[in-house]
Amino acid sequence: MSEELAVEPKPLPKPGDPLHQQYWAFCNEERLCFQKCTGCGLWRHVPRDMCAKCWSTDWEWVESSGKGKLYTWTVVERPMHPAFFPDVPYASIIVELEEGVRMVSMMRDLPMDELKVDLPVEVLFERASDTVVLPYFRPVQK
Amino acid sequence: MSLKDKAAIVGIGETDYVRGAGRTEVDQMVEAARKAIADAGLTRDDIDGLMPPPVLTYTEELAAKLGIQELKWASVVAMGGATSTAMLQNAAMAVASGIAKNVVVVLGWNGYSALRPKPGVPPGRINGPFAFENILQDFYAPFGVTLPVQFYGWLATRHEYVYGDQTEAKAAIAMAFRSNAQLNPKAITRGRPLSLEEYMSSRVISSPFRLYDCCVETDGACALVITSAERAKDMPHRPVYISGVAEGHPYPADDIPSREDMLKVGIHSAAPRAFEMADIKVTDADFIQIYDCFTNIVVMQMEALGLCEPGGVADFVKDGALEVGGKCPINTHGGLHSQAHVWGMNHLIEATKQLRGDAGEAQVKNAEVGIITGWGDLGDGSVAVLRR
Numbered sequence: 465m466s467e468e469l470a471v472e473p474k475p476l477p478k479p480g481d482p483l484h485q486q487y488w489a490f491c492n493e494e495r496l497c498f499q500k501c502t503g504c505g506l507w508r509h510v511p512r513d514m515c516a517k518c519w520s521t522d523w524e525w526v527e528s529s530g531k532g533k534l535y536t537w538t539v540v541e542r543p544m545h546p547a548f549f550p551d552v553p554y555a556s557i558i559v560e561l562e563e564g565v566r567m568v569s570m571m572r573d574l575p576m577d578e579l580k581v582d583l584p585v586e587v588l589f590e591r592a593s594d595t596v597v598l599p600y601f602r603p604v605q606k
Numbered sequence: 607m608s609l610k611d612k613a614a615i616v617g618i619g620e621t622d623y624v625r626g627a628g629r630t631e632v633d634q635m636v637e638a639a640r641k642a643i644a645d646a647g648l649t650r651d652d653i654d655g656l657m658p659p660p661v662l663t664y665t666e667e668l669a670a671k672l673g674i675q676e677l678k679w680a681s682v683v684a685m686g687g688a689t690s691t692a693m694l695q696n697a698a699m700a701v702a703s704g705i706a707k708n709v710v711v712v713l714g715w716n717g718y719s720a721l722r723p724k725p726g727v728p729p730g731r732i733n734g735p736f737a738f739e740n741i742l743q744d745f746y747a748p749f750g751v752t753l754p755v756q757f758y759g760w761l762a763t764r765h766e767y768v769y770g771d772q773t774e775a776k777a778a779i780a781m782a783f784r785s786n787a788q789l790n791p792k793a794i795t796r797g798r799p800l801s802l803e804e805y806m807s808s809r810v811i812s813s814p815f816r817l818y819d820c821c822v823e824t825d826g827a828c829a830l831v832i833t834s835a836e837r838a839k840d841m842p843h844r845p846v847y848i849s850g851v852a853e854g855h856p857y858p859a860d861d862i863p864s865r866e867d868m869l870k871v872g873i874h875s876a877a878p879r880a881f882e883m884a885d886i887k888v889t890d891a892d893f894i895q896i897y898d899c900f901t902n903i904v905v906m907q908m909e910a911l912g913l914c915e916p917g918g919v920a921d922f923v924k925d926g927a928l929e930v931g932g933k934c935p936i937n938t939h940g941g942l943h944s945q946a947h948v949w950g951m952n953h954l955i956e957a958t959k960q961l962r963g964d965a966g967e968a969q970v971k972n973a974e975v976g977i978i979t980g981w982g983d984l985g986d987g988s989v990a991v992l993r994r
Contacts, residue, residue, distance in 0.1 A: 475747040484744045510741055510861050536767070536868070538759025539813040540750055544722065548750045556751045558760055558863045566863035570749040581767050598748055 474547040476596045483511035486525065491597045494589040496530050498565050499523045509565040530587035531604065532561035539576050555579055559601050573602040610883050613698035614838035614845035615992070617646025617831030618955050623794055623946030625718045627825035631731070632663050634827035635714040636671050642829035647842040648708060650674055653831075655706030657693050659713045659949065660684035661736055668712060679706040684737055685853065686982025687897050688872060689713070690828075690951040691990045692853040697832040707833065713951035714827020721823065737983050738860040745861075754899060755820060757862055757984065759812045762902035764868050766814060769917035776901035777805045778920070779936075780818045780943060782928035783898060787940025789930060789967040794822050795944040819901040821942035828951035830958070846961045849975075850884025850991035852876040862984050872987025873910035873979060880977075884991035888912045891991075892973040893960055894934065895953035897981040898941040907979050908936075910987070930968045938968045950980050954990075961994040 479485040483499075490497040498509045503520025514521050537557040543549060555571035557579075571579065572588055585601040592598050619641025621627075621634045635658075643650060650673050657680065658668045665680040681696050683689045690713050697709040720730025742752070751757055766772055784800035787793035800818060808817035838845035854876030856865055881888065888911050896911075898904045905919045913934065914922040928936040939945045939956035946952055957976040959965040965973075973994070980988035 475743065475752065477744040477748055479744050481740060481744075484740070488744070509864060510745055516858070535863070536760045536764035537813075538751075538756050538763060538815075539810070540756055540759075541809065541813070542811045543750060543752070543756075545747075545750070545752050551750065554750055556749050556756055556760070568746050568749050568751060568863055581764075592748070596748075600749075 472545070472547050474592070475545065476592055481511070483513065487511050488596065490525065491589070491599055492595060494597060496528045496587050496599050497525045498528055498563065500526045507563045507565045509567055529562050532559045532585055534579065534581060534583040534585055535560045535566055536581070537571065537579055539579070557601065559585055569599060569601050571602070572600045608883055609695070609698045609702055609848065609851060610885070611847045611849050612702035612835055613832055613848045614835055615830050615848070615954070615958050616833050616838050616841040616843060616845055617642040617644075617648065618958050619643070619645055619829045620792070620952065620955055621714070621826045623792055623824045623826040623948070623952070625794065625824060626724070627716060627719060628726070631715045631720070631827070632667065632671060634825065635663060635668060635712045635829070638714060638827035638829035639672055639710050639712050642710060642831045645843070646708070646831040646833070648831065651676070652708050653710050654678040655697070655700050655709030656680045657697055657709060657711040658682060659715070660689060662715050662731070679709070685980065685986040685988065686736070687899060687949050688853065688980035688982035688986040688988040690949050690954055691851070691978050691980035692988035694832070694848050694954070694990050695851040695853060695988070698848045698851060701832055701834045707837065709832045711830045711832060712827070713829070713949045715949070716825045717947045718823040718825050741861050755812045755815055758900055758903055759815060760862060761868060761906070761985070762814050762900070765902060765906060768869065772902060772905050772919065775905050775920040775923055776819055777802055778923040779901045779904050779928065780805050782923065782926065783937045783941045783943040785929050786935070786938050786968060787944035790939045790945055791966070793940045793945040794824050795940065814902060815900050821899050821947050822944065824946040824948070826946050826948050828948045828955050830951070830954060844962050844994055846958045846992050846994055848990060849993045850880040850882070850886070851989070852879035852883065853986070853988045854879070855987075856985040859984060859986060869906070871906060871910060871981070871985040873907050873981065873989060874987070876987045876989040877911050880989040880991055884993070886975060886991055888977065891975050891977040893938050893957070893970045894936045894977045894979070895938070895941070895957050896936055896979045897950045897953065898937055898943045899981065901943070903981055907981060911977070911979070930970060935970050938965060938970060953978050957992050961992055
């Protein structure tokens with residue numbers, strides 16, 4: 465069934481917002497970067513034009529350590545999107561980075577029954593197309 | 607000024623709920639709206655306010671197809687599944703202020719036929735972006751998250767981490783809603799009760815949701831007519847008053863991961879405001895219709911409504927508490943889980959029937975006060991208190 469339906473490619477970011485474009489341009493260089501408010505010092509993600517806390521419109525892009533902890537997840541067994549049929553089961557995760565921001569990703573290199581809250585994880589880049597590199601996460605390598 | 611009891615539901619209309627309607631969403635919306643207007647004892651010339659659903663149609667089209675020529679007010683609420691109940695607040699404001707006299711509120715879609723292409727079925731139509739589309743597209747979808755069952759899965763996993771495994775509560779909720787649906791002639795699952803064994807052995811869709819934690823997919827439409835309390839007295843049916851109503855939004859509403867407290871959702875702020883307006887406690891309700899896209903989401907809303915402490919739902923639902931005849935009947939029509947999925951507009955239809963005394967086999971004796979919730983998008987919430 466999956467072969468028959470997997471004609472549609474996986475959805476990749478199609479950023480129209482310039483800030484979204486910049487985030488993904490960094491990923492394409494295998495750098496995980498977030499905005500840091502120069503007004504109040506708060507890190508933020510998803511990208512936004514203004515700090516919603518202090519209303520400063522000044523920020524800088526700062527590279528993350530790429531290390532964090534698993535915050536929550538869902539193990540997908542029946543995706544509706546046919547492009548993900550060959551990947552099941554996969555864990556869609558939310559990671560809390562050391563800098564405090566949280567982001568969506570997918571877990572690599574971990575059996576599904578070993579997912580647990582606060583598991584230390586680190587970023588792992590994988591190229592998805594000529595222009596897109598996706599930041600995945602795996603357990604921190606000892 | 608409070609909106610308490612200033613407006614009433616005076617007409618209801620619904621199509622059949624089916625898998626494979628073989629016609630467009632808007633065609634079904636028109637049928638539901640015509641029925642609701644007739645049920646209110648009105649004609650289209652009496653309708654001067656319109657609330658179409660978001661995304662699935664637009665005001666101009668729906669008004670044109672219904673032949674509403676003197677439209678004075680229209681508004682669209684875009685809160686996903688929280689839309690239907692939140693629309694009551696807007697419609698009540700319109701009729702209470704006198705901006706419109708009679709407002710038709712409409713929701714319909716091909717939730718079965720259009721989400722996955724099927725032969726011989728007209729394709730679904732999307733007329734505009736949904737609220738958080740850019741964030742979903744750029745930051746969630748590349749990681750296999752394109753649907754509520756997946757992003758609500760994050761919330762449910764985190765909730766179970768904090769408050770413990772909810773399997774017992776979820777099984778009881780699923781079986782109670784299915785049991786209630788057996789009393790409803792329009793329920794898509796009528797004739798198919800659900801056993802604990804079937805529930806426990808159902809396949810995982812996206813953890814922690816099993817198949818029977820998920821609502822059904824159906825095609826269909828519902829509509830309401832809302833008018834002022836004064837005019838409602840002279841209408842054919844016993845008025846059902848909008849006694850309290852509120853919407854609430856998590857922060858930020860357009861992104862789940864960045865929330866300081868991921869388990870704080872729109873219902874947490876909407877419920878106290880709706881109850882205060884209606885001057886009731888949650889325990890005053892004779893029945894509750896909860897937006898039941900997924901069982902864990904019902905658990906979270908039961909807690910947010912204050913029915914029990916977080917983590918306490920498994921105890922609360924024991925001994926058939928949620929079934930018609932139980933101590934706290936919830937989703938007396940079977941809900942999205944077992945009747946049909948019409949974005950919760952079917953919850954409002956059922957609540958109106960209950961308060962009119964027209965709920966048939968599922969009638970809650972002497973039902974005077976009902977609570978209805980909506981839940982949608984990334985955790986938006988709405989709560990209404992209706993009374994006869």
